[in-house]
Amino acid sequence: MTWPELYLLHLASQAEPSPPPPPQQTAARARYQAEEDERQRAAAAAQQREEEEWQALATALREATGTRFEVRHNYTSHRHLDGYTQGGDHIYLLDTLHVGRIRRGADRPLCWVPSRAADPEVFDHLDDGRLPTCRACLRLARRLAGTTPADR
Template sequence: MSATALTEDQLQELRERARREAGPFTDPRIISREVPHSFAWASAVLGRPYGGPRSITWPERYLLHIAAETEPTPPTRRPSEPTQSREDGRRYREQLAADWKAISDQVPVAAEVRHNYTSVRHLEFYRQGVDHIYLLEELHIGRIYRPANNSLCYTPSRARYLREFPPLAAGDIRLPDCRACDRVLKRIVQVAAVESTAQRGT
């Protein structure tokens, strides 16, 4: 049995509504409530595994809100029917962790994902900006240099926009989505490949 009786057309319409209506600011009346219904229902509405309230953005939280208004009573799961909601959430977090390991293995020094909170427009369920690759150690490879405790995309000219990077809360697993960090990471991979080839040739 599906976790929601909403059709795919209804879900697409709700997702479009959420993109149009959510806006840049959160509604405290919505974010103060628990996510409605079950993990399985939230996953069906989002179109991806739901990993808990901190795994979604404000527009996604708004989507769950208007979907619950549209479907106040989702289908009841039969007692004999196994629930996969928490298992799906666990697998989703494990996949995020594996994806981050594949990314971080390309960085030659210790790094983690951190969000840039320099902007003042941050609330509990709304985050302006992106998540960065944050260096815990000094990086120097080829002509690329970054001081420790800075994002991979750091440059002196951008320093005032890249000041606040507090560690993520325990259990908060994210992937970096900063395009500038991604570009620098690709350069690092290229430099490492050239250096490796040169070492093999000597």
């Protein structure tokens, strides 16, 4: 580049140090931002709905069985590495449960069955507001509480 061209670029950068982006990029960014905001609103609404469903199920289960429980994560899996966690969040019984043919001892997950009694299971208490993700626990809890899953 010649000296006059460089000097004109210098003058232009001083006159308008950060020029506005082209209109097409501005419109694309606005569209993307609107889509991202809508996605975040939908995710927040889904999370709120799941929390409300769990609270209703937990209340119904407590009333139907009279058993105390909490949600705990299964740390038995060897795939608990930095940033990666495998395993489900279970409904963990704090009291013994006897309802009909269903019998579960205290300090066991609701989905526990005698055939898996030899499997090592580590359920540490974490008070971080987890929701249960174990399908077997949720299915059995709904059955015991006499509720059905909400339509999604």
